[in-house]
Amino acid sequence: MNNKHNEMDYIIQFCACANLRKAARIVTQAYEKQMQPTGLKVTQYYMLVNIARHKEISISKLGEIMLLDQTTITRNVDILKKSGYVNITKDKNDSRTKSISITDIGLVKLEEAAPIWVQIQEKVENGMGKENYKELLETLKNLQESIELNEA
Amino acid sequence: MNNKHNEMDYIIQFCACANLRKAARIVTQAYEKQMQPTGLKVTQYYMLVNIARHKEISISKLGEIMLLDQTTITRNVDILKKSGYVNITKDKNDSRTKSISITDIGLVKLEEAAPIWVQIQEKVENGMGKENYKELLETLKNLQESIELNEA
DNA sequence: TTCACTTATATGTATATGCATATATTGAAC
DNA sequence: GTTCAATATATGCATATACATATAAGTGAA
Numbered sequence: 001m002n003n004k005h006n007e008m009d010y011i012i013q014f015c016a017c018a019n020l021r022k023a024a025r026i027v028t029q030a031y032e033k034q035m036q037p038t039g040l041k042v043t044q045y046y047m048l049v050n051i052a053r054h055k056e057i058s059i060s061k062l063g064e065i066m067l068l069d070q071t072t073i074t075r076n077v078d079i080l081k082k083s084g085y086v087n088i089t090k091d092k093n094d095s096r097t098k099s100i101s102i103t104d105i106g107l108v109k110l111e112e113a114a115p116i117w118v119q120i121q122e123k124v125e126n127g128m129g130k131e132n133y134k135e136l137l138e139t140l141k142n143l144q145e146s147i148e149l150n151e152a
Numbered sequence: 153m154n155n156k157h158n159e160m161d162y163i164i165q166f167c168a169c170a171n172l173r174k175a176a177r178i179v180t181q182a183y184e185k186q187m188q189p190t191g192l193k194v195t196q197y198y199m200l201v202n203i204a205r206h207k208e209i210s211i212s213k214l215g216e217i218m219l220l221d222q223t224t225i226t227r228n229v230d231i232l233k234k235s236g237y238v239n240i241t242k243d244k245n246d247s248r249t250k251s252i253s254i255t256d257i258g259l260v261k262l263e264e265a266a267p268i269w270v271q272i273q274e275k276v277e278n279g280m281g282k283e284n285y286k287e288l289l290e291t292l293k294n295l296q297e298s299i300e301l302n303e304a
Numbered sequence: 305t306t307c308a309c310t311t312a313t314a315t316g317t318a319t320a321t322g323c324a325t326a327t328a329t330t331g332a333a334c
Numbered sequence: 335g336t337t338c339a340a341t342a343t344a345t346g347c348a349t350a351t352a353c354a355t356a357t358a359a360g361t362g363a364a
Contacts, residue, residue, distance in 0.1 A: 008205040011198070011269060014289070016276045017176075017183045018198045022219055023292040024169075024176040025351075030299050031169045032352090043320065046163070046170045053160040060342060067174055069322050074344060076320070096329045096342040117163060124168045127298030132291060137166070139280070139288050140175040146279030147182050177321075184322090195350065212312060221352050226314060228350070248312040248359045 027124065034120040038113045039083075045113050047076055048085055052102045052110055058091070059098050085109055179276065186272040190265045191235075197265050199228055200237055204254045204262060210243070211250050237261055 012018075031042040040048070050066055051057060059077065063070045077100055080086045085106030091097035102110070125133045164170075183194040192200070202218055203209060211229065215222045229252055232238045237258030243249035254262070277285045 005205065007266070008201050011201050011266075012205060014273070015198055015269070016273060016285070017179050017194050019289060019292055020172070020176040020179050021195070021350090023295060024172040025219065026296050026299055027169050027172050029352085030303070041319070042167075042169050043173070046167055049160050049163050053157065053164065058342075059344095067177065068320090070343070071323080071345080072321050079319075091342095094330070094342080098343070114159070114163075117167070121166070121168060123302055124295070124299070127302055128291070128295050132294070133168070136288075136291050136295070137171060139284060139291070140171055142284070143175060143276070143280050143288070144178050147178055147276065150275055150279055151182070151185075173320090181322080193349070210312075211314095220350090222313070223315080223353080224351050231349075243312095246312080246360070250313070 030124065031117075031120050034116050035113065038109065038116060040109060040113050042117075044076070044080060044085075045110075045117065047073075048080060048102065048106060048110060051077075051080075051086055051100055052107065056099045056101050059100065062100065080106070182276065183269075183272050186268050187265065190261065190268060192261060192265055196228070196232060196237075197262075197269065199225075200232060200254065200258060200262060203229075203232075203238055203252055204259065208251045208253050211252065214252065232258070 028042060035042050035045060038045075047062075047066065050062060054061075059073050060070050062068075062077070063073045066073070068076075077086060077088065081088055085103055087099075087101045087103055089099045089101075091099050128136070180194060187194050187197060190197070199214075199218065202214060206213075211225050212222050214220075214229070215225045218225070220228075229238060229240065233240055235257075237255055239251075239253045239255055241251045241253075243251050280288070
């Protein structure tokens, strides 16, 4: 009986998936709290930055660089469009393709949100130590690569 | 102009929230793929383990230990109930409280899923190195604590 | 005992996310 | 040029998640 408990405790404590998801939840909520005055969710902010970075980008390209499913991009971009932060137009050469670009309103929003992002990012990095944070990013990258390798 | 690009590249590369969410997505998909034959999502499996570990537990307690909102627990437990993996009964002493417990079917499912969880967990740990994995868990815990501290 | 306060759960609403699949369009082979 | 495979996007469906709020039930003070 106690054996079962030990097994379960082990899973509860060590599950890589659960631990990462939990960390993501907690950090997301911290960002969300700060970003709230802007009306942007942190995921939306991040997607908007990615869009702005590319001036014009298609749904599928955006999915590739953000590592998100195309259908997720389609829907999340729609939300940004509803708020007026992005334009969606048909590509001139290929009418299947949508061209996503940031609007002026979107740019203003980005400017508004940037210092807030810096604030919370600083808090997180300082909270755990900048050196540790660098290592964390490195570790996450390795993790990702090792999984991709495994899938291939 | 290039300045803007640098700013954006910095955010894209270093955002703690985005990086953690991305890692969580990738790892989740790796687990999901393996767990698929069981019909359990990894989140459901993890919640089921938590329920099994406690024999009888309320919605809110489960939320506390899993660091999930009570409303999320309510809904996710409902899904487990639909599959017949858990019982939901009224507490005898306090009729507000629900008592969640695992069913026999749920236990069988757990047994079925456990070795698969071990497999994928091993793959992930070995992929990045067991030592690195321990450090990652430690880091995530520190991150969580530093955020909680900050909120308080 | 009753009323106010607290606690436990549920519901409405919204976003994030992915898989399976449908639809539209392009491009290449014939 | 017509047909077929590949590509780009959208939609249906399901889960995960949280916040605001509603509802129900216990609890303590007046």
